[in-house]
Amino acid sequence: MADSLRVGDEDPRGLTRGARVELTFDEVSIEAYAGESIAAALLAADVRAMRRTRRHEAPRGLFCGIGACHDCLVRVDGSAPVRACLTPVRDGMAVTTHVLGEGGPS
Amino acid sequence: MSDRRVPLVVLGAGPAGVAAARAAVEARVAVVLIDLGARLGGQYHRREPEAFATSAPGALHHGWARWSEDVTHLERSPRFTHVAGAGVWAIQHLADGGMRIATDREDLPSFETDALIIATGANERVVPFPGWDLPGVLTVGGAQALLKGQGMRPGHAVVISGAGPLLLPVAAALARVRTNIVALTDANDPRRWLSGSPRGIPLSKVREGASYLATLARHGVRLRPRTAAIAAHGDGRVEEVVLARLERDWTPIPGSERTVTADALATSHGFVPDIGVAVGLGCLLDAQDASAPAVVVDRSQATSVPGVWAAGEVTGIGGADVAVHEGRVAGLAAALMLGGDVDEDELERAIARRRADAPFLRTLAGVLTVGDGWTSWLTPDTTVCRCEEVTLATIDEAIERRGACDLRSVKLTTRCGMGHCQARICGPSVAALLTARTGQPPADAGALDRRPVLHPVPLGRL
Amino acid sequence: MTDHDVIVIGSGVVGASCAYELALAGRRVLVVDRGNLTSGTTASGEGNVLVSDKPPGPELDLARASVSRWADYAAELSEGFEYEPKGGVVIATDDASRAGLVDLVSRHRDVGVSAQLLDADGLREAEPHLAHDLDLGALYPDDAQVQPVLASSALLADARRLGAEVRSGNEVLGFSFDSDGRVAAVRTTEGTFGAGAVVNAAGPWSSALARLAGTDLPVRPRRGHLLVTAPVGRLVHHKVYEAGYVDTLTADTSEAQVSAVVESTPSGTILLGSSRELVDFDTTVDLDVVRRIAQRARRLFPILAEVDLLRIYVGFRPWVPDHLPIIGEDPQVRGLWHATGHEGAGIGLAPATGQLIRAGITDTPPPVDPLPFRVARPSLMAAAAARTAHG
Numbered sequence: 001m002a003d004s005l006r007v008g009d010e011d012p013r014g015l016t017r018g019a020r021v022e023l024t025f026d027e028v029s030i031e032a033y034a035g036e037s038i039a040a041a042l043l044a045a046d047v048r049a050m051r052r053t054r055r056h057e058a059p060r061g062l063f064c065g066i067g068a069c070h071d072c073l074v075r076v077d078g079s080a081p082v083r084a085c086l087t088p089v090r091d092g093m094a095v096t097t098h099v100l101g102e103g104g105p106s
Numbered sequence: 107m108s109d110r111r112v113p114l115v116v117l118g119a120g121p122a123g124v125a126a127a128r129a130a131v132e133a134r135v136a137v138v139l140i141d142l143g144a145r146l147g148g149q150y151h152r153r154e155p156e157a158f159a160t161s162a163p164g165a166l167h168h169g170w171a172r173w174s175e176d177v178t179h180l181e182r183s184p185r186f187t188h189v190a191g192a193g194v195w196a197i198q199h200l201a202d203g204g205m206r207i208a209t210d211r212e213d214l215p216s217f218e219t220d221a222l223i224i225a226t227g228a229n230e231r232v233v234p235f236p237g238w239d240l241p242g243v244l245t246v247g248g249a250q251a252l253l254k255g256q257g258m259r260p261g262h263a264v265v266i267s268g269a270g271p272l273l274l275p276v277a278a279a280l281a282r283v284r285t286n287i288v289a290l291t292d293a294n295d296p297r298r299w300l301s302g303s304p305r306g307i308p309l310s311k312v313r314e315g316a317s318y319l320a321t322l323a324r325h326g327v328r329l330r331p332r333t334a335a336i337a338a339h340g341d342g343r344v345e346e347v348v349l350a351r352l353e354r355d356w357t358p359i360p361g362s363e364r365t366v367t368a369d370a371l372a373t374s375h376g377f378v379p380d381i382g383v384a385v386g387l388g389c390l391l392d393a394q395d396a397s398a399p400a401v402v403v404d405r406s407q408a409t410s411v412p413g414v415w416a417a418g419e420v421t422g423i424g425g426a427d428v429a430v431h432e433g434r435v436a437g438l439a440a441a442l443m444l445g446g447d448v449d450e451d452e453l454e455r456a457i458a459r460r461r462a463d464a465p466f467l468r469t470l471a472g473v474l475t476v477g478d479g480w481t482s483w484l485t486p487d488t489t490v491c492r493c494e495e496v497t498l499a500t501i502d503e504a505i506e507r508r509g510a511c512d513l514r515s516v517k518l519t520t521r522c523g524m525g526h527c528q529a530r531i532c533g534p535s536v537a538a539l540l541t542a543r544t545g546q547p548p549a550d551a552g553a554l555d556r557r558p559v560l561h562p563v564p565l566g567r568l
Numbered sequence: 569m570t571d572h573d574v575i576v577i578g579s580g581v582v583g584a585s586c587a588y589e590l591a592l593a594g595r596r597v598l599v600v601d602r603g604n605l606t607s608g609t610t611a612s613g614e615g616n617v618l619v620s621d622k623p624p625g626p627e628l629d630l631a632r633a634s635v636s637r638w639a640d641y642a643a644e645l646s647e648g649f650e651y652e653p654k655g656g657v658v659i660a661t662d663d664a665s666r667a668g669l670v671d672l673v674s675r676h677r678d679v680g681v682s683a684q685l686l687d688a689d690g691l692r693e694a695e696p697h698l699a700h701d702l703d704l705g706a707l708y709p710d711d712a713q714v715q716p717v718l719a720s721s722a723l724l725a726d727a728r729r730l731g732a733e734v735r736s737g738n739e740v741l742g743f744s745f746d747s748d749g750r751v752a753a754v755r756t757t758e759g760t761f762g763a764g765a766v767v768n769a770a771g772p773w774s775s776a777l778a779r780l781a782g783t784d785l786p787v788r789p790r791r792g793h794l795l796v797t798a799p800v801g802r803l804v805h806h807k808v809y810e811a812g813y814v815d816t817l818t819a820d821t822s823e824a825q826v827s828a829v830v831e832s833t834p835s836g837t838i839l840l841g842s843s844r845e846l847v848d849f850d851t852t853v854d855l856d857v858v859r860r861i862a863q864r865a866r867r868l869f870p871i872l873a874e875v876d877l878l879r880i881y882v883g884f885r886p887w888v889p890d891h892l893p894i895i896g897e898d899p900q901v902r903g904l905w906h907a908t909g910h911e912g913a914g915i916g917l918a919p920a921t922g923q924l925i926r927a928g929i930t931d932t933p934p935p936v937d938p939l940p941f942r943v944a945r946p947s948l949m950a951a952a953a954a955r956t957a958h959g
Binding site for chain 2: 006011013014015018019035036043049053059061064068070073085
Binding site: 080 | 799801836874876
């Protein structure tokens with residue numbers, strides 16, 4: 001895809017991604033590459049909202065990108081919430097939107 | 107719970123921490139370096155994941171040659187241990203003068219140490235504006251992490267807006283990989299120092315800045331000075347960004363607003379030292395700027411607490427070169443105390459090298475300012491604390507109706523800073539708002555950086 | 569030089585309640601605090617409003633009066649404070665505490681406190697996430713919870729509306745007396761303020777303040793740790809604590825006593841307490857105590873293992889040797905009233921304490937018998953005598 005967010009040959013580092021993997025986000029299938037963070041994979045699939053806030057259920061997504069802000073919390077295979085920016089994708093993982101303050105750990 | 111006792115722990119794997127660790131191991135002192143990242147580098151030299159391959163790994167990095175030399179030396183040393191992927195969640199003074207460091211790694215729960223070098227760097231400062239909580243708005247550092255760490259652009263049509271030293275390098279790197287940059291704006295006027303006029307800016311920095319501008323120009327990106335993104339709009343994600351020209355103090359000029367279409371907005375307005383560890387250990391702070399307190403150190407980078415040194419951005423914003431100079435001093439000084447093989451002349455030379463940075467740092471402090479006028483682009487329902495969804499109106503109400511007049515009382519009455527980020531994002535803004543509203547800086551500057559839990563940790567990992 | 573009728577020293581919940589009650593009675597009140605407003609003991613408390621942990625006796629009477637006054641405050645104060653009359657659940661976690669819990673419930677019912685034993689099914693219904701092996705507990709519907717800092721600031725805000733003045737960062741340096749030896753003024757870092765009466769609501773610091781006035785109070789700091797999780801929603805529906813908690817209240821050691829107190833808050837967080845140790849004003853977080861609290865809490869709610877810890881508060885409760893608040897005028901220094909020594913129950917007992925102080929100063933009928941709380945009571949005198957003998 002020409003307008004992909006993934007940088008291709010333009011990357012001066014000569015980047016080669018890891019193996020292709022498949023995951024789901026809220027049950028929709030997404031393709032990604034081993035080594036990518038969940039946040040990067042979602043972004044490349046045009047997903048911007050990763051969780052909803054507790055008070056106003058407002059959508060939130062990747063913000064600080066380095067694990068400080070916790071705005072990109074998602075659930076993986078029904079787990080307690082994890083930071084999408086720090087968590088690498090895994091083939092077959094089921095990622096879901098996290099609604100903060102609802103339900104707690106499954 | 108088995109604690110490993112080690113002579114020296116370095117917190118942080120950025121330029122300062124790695125320089126400190128290298129100096130110490132060369133003085134034959136065993137070092138444990140703990141960092142959240144999977145690889146050495148911190149934010150400045152963030153690497154791609156191990157699962158990616160690169161033919162020229164340093165191509166997007168400034169100062170790569172020196173960095174990789176440091177890393178090579180370090181990783182070759184039998185005295186060096188890198189504890190990667192470890193979040194330090196607590197540090198406790200021990201009765202024998204040592205410290206206990208608790209991490210969230212299940213296999214390596216905690217360490218005891220005689221000496222500690224704090225090289226925790228800085229957090230980005232982002233001043234709020236209406237819509238800054240929409241998905242698609244991210245920090246400039248976040249955009250950099252995406253690019254360096256993931257080979258990813260933040261969006262298809264990107265606005266880069268803010269202030270501070272990160273803006274130009276990130277914009278240039280994004281331009282280089284053919285990102286569609288819709289607008290690039292700086293709330294200050296970086297042409298002032300790019301022209302080399304302020305004294306103390308080394309020629310190398312002027313050249314570095316000029317090269318970023320040249321790269322941007324080659325890709326048709328023009329920097330708009332004294333301009334800021336003052337609002338973002340969209341249905342569930344960023345679709346439009348409102349730009350406005352600013353007075354020198356960042357007050358938007360009425361009628362200058364212009365709306366551009368974008369699906370990403372990268373924004374930040376400088377850095378604030380990440381002082382949480384130092385506050386927890388009781389280190390003296392310099393809180394002249396209540397929004398960005400820094401750790402006070404002496405000429406050998408020693409903090410006010412015996413056995414604790416600090417190096418890099420945590421002692422004040424100075425950039426990677428200064429961080430390396432400080433890291434070397436701290437590493438040598440700690441090694442000297444621990445009975446390492448340190449030539450005192452060597453330490454003095456390192457101190458002299460760091461002292462030569464002083465004029466640059468003074469000038470930098472004058473350049474990296476956040477104008478007071480940003481508070482005028484907020485509306486009452488603008489979110490200030492993202493985690494707890496606290497609006498400007500709620501903060502004003504706490505100040506006016508409940509008499510909250512310091513950081514701690516604003517926090518406890520509004521929940522500002524009580525959420526997951528532990529005030530890392532909103533803290534500087536709350537301090538600035540309180541200063542603006544009460545006419546004086548809060549008496550308890552640094553209070554929002556008091557975090558007995560340094561990072562969230564599952565109760566099952568304690 | 570009587571700028572004010574009453575000066576209240578301390579802006580924690582006890583001082584705030586005294587100020588509000590006195591302002592309601594038409595008194596001109598000045599509140600001073602040497603630090604930031606409500607930044608001491610109140611700012612590190614859970615917000616317990618409990619009858620369940622108090623055996624029948626004067627403290628229970630004070631607690632019951634306070635529970636009812638908290639409900640008034642929730643209805644009448646201009647600002648909210650997350651008042652939750654949600655009830656408490658006490659759990660027996662070992663054989664030793666089973667008999668004690670059954671006995672306590674029976675004694676409570678004898679004096680008219682609502683209490684009901686719960687079996688395994690009853691516990692499951694009240695708290696679905698409780699560990700499955702727990703099978704004996706008690707439900708106390710009158711237990712409640714408030715957010716302590718919001719509660720204090722709401723009381724102070726309405727006291728202000730009634731004409732009170734509140735000054736933070738204003739430290740008391742000493743007292744002035746009239747020719748009869750009665751307190752006439754308070755000297756502070758911001759000047760001297762005259763008043764007809766002074767209320768010592770300085771919590772764990774109240775004995776130091778008493779010394780400034782030339783008198784003596786046996787109040788000592790009893791340190792506690794409180795853990796706060798990330799927001800996870802309503803995993804816990806009541807204030808839940810293990811029955812052993814009641815025993816730790818009176819075990820006076822320097823070694824940390826730990827027992828689990830667990831509750832959700834309206835902000836979605838979960839509060840985990842508690843520890844008690846007599847170790848002076850040491851603000852150091854003790855990671856071993858933190859781990860023990862987390863372990864005890866997980867014993868009740870195993871699901872907590874996956875929940876993030878976000879904050880730890882270390883605070884100091886005002887401890888007294890006979891475990892009863894000190895409320896009343898000092899017999900040696902007339903005009904100096906003490907409202908202190910509530911230990912871990914200051915939030916719960918603050919409203920009736922304020923009412924007692926108001927009744928004493930305005931010479932009106934008190935909500936409960938003030939006599940058991942007086943400064944010169946035999947149990948305190950005995951402790952003071954023992955101290956003198958040792959010293």
